[in-house]
Amino acid sequence: RVAAVSTQSTGSSGINAEYGYDMMPDDAGKGDMLEMLIQDQRMQLGKISYSADFENLKEGFITKLGIFLERLAKFMVKPFLFGEKVTYVDILAYEYLDQIRALT
Numbered sequence: 001r002v003a004a005v006s007t008q009s010t011g012s013s014g015i016n017a018e019y020g021y022d023m024m025p026d027d028a029g030k031g032d033m034l035e036m037l038i039q040d041q042r043m044q045l046g047k048i049s050y051s052a053d054f055e056n057l058k059e060g061f062i063t064k065l066g067i068f069l070e071r072l073a074k075f076m077v078k079p080f081l082f083g084e085k086v087t088y089v090d091i092l093a094y095e096y097l098d099q100i101r102a103l104t
Contacts, residue, residue: 027082031089034075038092041068045099062103 044064048057072093075081080090 031082031087034081035089035092038096042096058103065100
């Protein structure tokens with residue numbers, strides 16, 4: 001089973017500023033929305049990971065995951081989600097993708 005780690009969000013724009021990751025002001029709202037989508041996906045992964053019905057829930061999760069990944073791929077038009085520099089949301093997305101890799 002995959003162990004999902006939940007984190008408390010303070011919004012990507014605040015974390016980006018605090019730790020020096022660059023994000024254009026126009027993209028801060030998109031970053032916050034994408035962060036919440038990734039966090040929602042992580043919560044779903046956590047729910048199925050600790051369920052006694054894991055094997056049955058896994059298939060449905062992977063089907064929905066395909067839709068999420070297609071949408072996430074639309075953001076990947078540059079080296080990182082929001083441009084040429086890494087942001088907190090890039091790190092969050094990478095961590096989530098690493099967690100779901102264990103399912104496939």
